[in-house]
Amino acid sequence: MAQLVLNGLITGMIVALPAVALTLIFSILKFPNFAIGAMLTASAYIAWSLNVLAGLPLLAAAVLAALLFALAMVLTDRAVFRPLRERGPITLLVASMGVSFVLENLCRLAFGNLARNFDIPIARPHRFWGLRVNQEQITTAIVALAAMAAVYLLLRHSPLGRAMRAVADNPALAAARGIDRDRTILWTWAIAAVLTTIAGVLVGMDRAIDPLMGWSYIISIFAAAILGGLGSPVGAVLGALVIGVVQEVSTLVIASNYRQAVSFAAIALLLLFRPQGLLGQRRIKR
Amino acid sequence: MSPGRPELVAPLAVEGLFAGYGGGDILKDVSLSVPAGKVFTVVGPNGSGKSTLIKTLAGLVAARQGRIALCGRDITRLAAARRVSAGLAYVPQEHNVFRNLTVGENLKLSTEFLDGGRLAGPEQRERVLALFPDVAERRGLLAGNLSGGQRQMLAFACALMANPEVLLLDEPSAGLSPKFVQEIFQAVLTVRDAGVTVFMIEQNVAAALPFSDIALVLVAGQVRLVTAADRLLAEHDLHSLYLGEA
Numbered sequence: 001m002a003q004l005v006l007n008g009l010i011t012g013m014i015v016a017l018p019a020v021a022l023t024l025i026f027s028i029l030k031f032p033n034f035a036i037g038a039m040l041t042a043s044a045y046i047a048w049s050l051n052v053l054a055g056l057p058l059l060a061a062a063v064l065a066a067l068l069f070a071l072a073m074v075l076t077d078r079a080v081f082r083p084l085r086e087r088g089p090i091t092l093l094v095a096s097m098g099v100s101f102v103l104e105n106l107c108r109l110a111f112g113n114l115a116r117n118f119d120i121p122i123a124r125p126h127r128f129w130g131l132r133v134n135q136e137q138i139t140t141a142i143v144a145l146a147a148m149a150a151v152y153l154l155l156r157h158s159p160l161g162r163a164m165r166a167v168a169d170n171p172a173l174a175a176a177r178g179i180d181r182d183r184t185i186l187w188t189w190a191i192a193a194v195l196t197t198i199a200g201v202l203v204g205m206d207r208a209i210d211p212l213m214g215w216s217y218i219i220s221i222f223a224a225a226i227l228g229g230l231g232s233p234v235g236a237v238l239g240a241l242v243i244g245v246v247q248e249v250s251t252l253v254i255a256s257n258y259r260q261a262v263s264f265a266a267i268a269l270l271l272l273f274r275p276q277g278l279l280g281q282r283r284i285k286r
Numbered sequence: 287m288s289p290g291r292p293e294l295v296a297p298l299a300v301e302g303l304f305a306g307y308g309g310g311d312i313l314k315d316v317s318l319s320v321p322a323g324k325v326f327t328v329v330g331p332n333g334s335g336k337s338t339l340i341k342t343l344a345g346l347v348a349a350r351q352g353r354i355a356l357c358g359r360d361i362t363r364l365a366a367a368r369r370v371s372a373g374l375a376y377v378p379q380e381h382n383v384f385r386n387l388t389v390g391e392n393l394k395l396s397t398e399f400l401d402g403g404r405l406a407g408p409e410q411r412e413r414v415l416a417l418f419p420d421v422a423e424r425r426g427l428l429a430g431n432l433s434g435g436q437r438q439m440l441a442f443a444c445a446l447m448a449n450p451e452v453l454l455l456d457e458p459s460a461g462l463s464p465k466f467v468q469e470i471f472q473a474v475l476t477v478r479d480a481g482v483t484v485f486m487i488e489q490n491v492a493a494a495l496p497f498s499d500i501a502l503v504l505v506a507g508q509v510r511l512v513t514a515a516d517r518l519l520a521e522h523d524l525h526s527l528y529l530g531e532a
């Protein structure tokens with residue numbers, strides 16, 4: 001049981017990163033970015049190419065991949081989302097589905113359907129108080145917590161974070177205050193891309209990279225963001241941890257291939273009993 | 287205003303202004319001059335163009351013809367945010383604070399992204415907060431948790447952080463309960479006494495006039511009358527002015 005909770009928390013930390021990315025994009029661009037799963041896949045492949053094909057150490061490959069992928073998403077925004085900015089959330093949602101299919105199939109075209117692994121040594125798991133903890137899980141916890149702390153500090157205490165929250169809250173007033181919405185949006189994509197790349201690399205370390213890996217996470221990512229109250233980054237992190245733990249613990253009662261169904265059930269229950277999400281009440285809409 | 291006599295340059299002057307949305311003009315040849323250190327209030331019936339006038343002054347609606355001058359400087363073509371840097375601050379009617387940000391963050395954001403020399407130093411911040419003690423003591427609170435009146439005060443405070451020459455107020459009493467209406471107009475006088483010229487539009491004529499120095503009656507996009515505020519109701523019949531019989 002404790003082992004399952006631990007595994008769940010680690011999975012939750014991985015899911016939290018793209019869930020925060022999803023919630024940031026939702027609050028600033030006002031649409032649910034369906035491409036978040038494919039972004040996870042594409043960023044993992046970029047890091048894999050740099051690591052295995054170009055022979056960079058994994059850390060350097062991950063950093064470079066994050067920068068390259070941030071640039072790619074900024075360009076995608078220019079090409080796809082910016083022309084549709086004022087067309088409403090449904091149009092943008094459909095556009096993001098298109099981006100999702102393009103990213104996924106570019107990966108298929110370039111790398112084939114085989115599962116790929118990062119070039120990292122296989123380490124024996126550590127044991128603490130009877131719990132089995134492998135090296136990847138420790139790395140995941142450290143990296144994910146550091147990334148979440150960095151995003152929190154950025155949003156709370158930097159001029160960019162204030163600008164992002166101001167645009168999310170009231171775009172017209174933000175413009176009157178001299179805040180450049182388009183620049184804020186570009187930074188939002190860059191931050192979302194970096195978070196997704198970190199998660200993509202962590203997933204790749206834990207399992208393998210294949211063109212469908214984004215799909216196995218997308219439901220959990222959406223469930224986490226909705227659970228926390230869309231638009232609330234802290235809520236998305238909490239939601240991800242809850243989803244991660246509940247999914248793992250549910251394997252005690254139901255077959256593990258129904259794990260994804262647990263996320264659906266969580267969304268359904270939440271929408272029935274608390275439509276604003278766990279932290280949704282803190283968003284003031286008056 | 288004539289150039290060459292700088293002592294007579296008005297903080298805010300408008301000459302022959304035409305503006306509107308889409309096809310027709312809503313403002314038709316509006317000229318006015320706001321004297322320094324006064325509260326200048328524009329009243330008029332619904333649809334008279336008050337709102338278009340203040341939005342054109344703030345830079346949210348483009349002027350089609352005419353000239354807007356701030357302390358003698360032509361600002362007709364400046365973008366909204368640049369007008370704030372130039373010394374013309376604007377408080378929108380509604381949604382004029384960031385509700386999910388704290389009071390302190392709202393104050394900080396009011397000048398953080400403006401270019402030009404209007405960045406608020408700590409002494410400006412202290413000066414503004416001294417005018418609004420209610421706002422000052424709630425710096426850590428989310429702006430959305432303030433009462434309607436306090437929120438309006440915060441919006442004033444944010445606008446004043448840029449140390450403007452002229453403050454534009456779009457219906458400051460709109461949506462407030464009667465109890466707060468007096469309070470907010472009192473705050474307008476506080477702002478004026480701090481040396482800022484105030485230009486406001488108001489629907490609530492009876493409440494606004496006692497706190498105004500000069501009143502301008504705008505009807506169908508044209509200036510019908512400019513008079514001392516205390517004489518408007520005594521010497522003129524507002525209904526016939528509004529209906530165009532005066």
